[in-house]
Amino acid sequence: MYGQYKKLIEELKLEDSHSFRDFRRVDDNMFVELLERVGSRIEKQDTFWKKLLSPGLRLAITLRYLATGDNYKTLSFGFRVAHNTISIINPETCEAIIAEYLKDVLACPTTQEQWKELASLFSNKWNFHYAVGALDGNGHQLPANSQ
Incomplete structure (x- = not known):
């Protein structure tokens, strides 16, 4: 080879x-x-x-x-x-x-509190409120806790 x-x-x-x-x-x-x-x-x-x-x-x-x-x-x-x-x-x-x-990597929240925590992480990190994630231009998921 x-x-x-x-x-x-x-x-x-x-x-x-x-x-x-x-x-x-x-x-x-x-x-x-x-x-x-x-x-x-x-x-x-x-x-x-x-x-x-x-x-x-x-x-x-x-x-x-x-x-x-x-x-x-x-x-x-x-x-x-x-x-x-x-x-x-x-x-x-x-x-x-x-x-x-x-x-x-793709663990989905199961409780209302977990969803709120994820939204808070996303809001604090990215200053994008009422969101729990995003997709970039290549279709890759950007979770709230990513860097």
Whole structure:
């Protein structure tokens, strides 16, 4: 494998940590945490006919896609993975991330007091009253307690 995962990412990791973070939009510690938490969910078994892609490569492709919005053909050239394979990897990896982090990140208040506390956090942090969250231009949720 001579694509971005094996060559470029390793080089950036060793020589330019800022560019490394920019390339994947997460630092190395977060990438390791993500891989530890979702790796078993996205790992596939090798077969007699085919050696499957590692969970780290699958995660790197998905993070790059989410960070840039590059089309599958462009990612295919960079990672040396077929575009039709990437079209399967990305949704599977996103679903694994959502399933793993759902209760940690997207916990919905269940009581009136919890809703009021969330609105207060949002009001104090963002000076946007009577709100409990927002979506940024990329469709990402911005919770009241984010930085």
